[in-house]
Amino acid sequence: MPFDEHEQRREDLEENAIVLDYLPIGRSSSARAEPLIQLIGDNKFTLLEAVPKGSTFTVGESVYIGKGDRDKVSLIKSRLTYADLTEGAKKELPNAVYEIVKKHEQKFVDLFNNAGSLNIRMHSLELLPNIGKKHLSAILEARDDKRFESFQDIANRVPLLQDPAKLIVERVVMELKGESRFYLLTRPPSLGHMR
Numbered sequence: 001m002p003f004d005e006h007e008q009r010r011e012d013l014e015e016n017a018i019v020l021d022y023l024p025i026g027r028s029s030s031a032r033a034e035p036l037i038q039l040i041g042d043n044k045f046t047l048l049e050a051v052p053k054g055s056t057f058t059v060g061e062s063v064y065i066g067k068g069d070r071d072k073v074s075l076i077k078s079r080l081t082y083a084d085l086t087e088g089a090k091k092e093l094p095n096a097v098y099e100i101v102k103k104h105e106q107k108f109v110d111l112f113n114n115a116g117s118l119n120i121r122m123h124s125l126e127l128l129p130n131i132g133k134k135h136l137s138a139i140l141e142a143r144d145d146k147r148f149e150s151f152q153d154i155a156n157r158v159p160l161l162q163d164p165a166k167l168i169v170e171r172v173v174m175e176l177k178g179e180s181r182f183y184l185l186t187r188p189p190s191l192g193h194m195r
Helices: 005-012 087-103 105-114 133-145 151-157 164-176
Strands: 016-023 036-041 047-052 062-064 073-079
Touching: 016 047, 016 087, 036 087, 087 105, 087 164, 105 133, 105 151, 105 164, 133 151, 151 164
Parallel strands: none
Antiparallel strands: 016 036, 016 062, 036 047, 047 073
């Protein structure tokens, strides 16, 4: 079956996002005062800035941003980098990422079940914070016995790993900050955002 690039792009689109910050009069550095919201997509952790439809927003609120009829978001203005986020959005980011990880727990448990080697010297699970050879060996041994079913199952069967969800959150935030060569969980910044 040939690779369908259009299908891949559709899969990468965000349908829902979590509000990181609401700026009722926009950015202070902007020449035009318009309300803005900063968001993180709950599929690929895409950082976005959007124009609201006159509604008020709560930090941590989930909003629909897909192609259909949006009730609270008028338009997506741009994709952001971590540096573009307000201080409030940066502070809220780990909480929002945690909510997304918990909401899509099976997706991230499957990462532990299916992750493979990056090259002959490094396994992709070693990209998670504090996962060294000893942790990796324990994870691989446990998943060879039986696939993991939940974060709690991982924590129970790999005693060295107390909070697998926290490791995922730390890795996502690290990637969003641009502190990594590899993008295991997020979309790499677009060329226009590379600094």
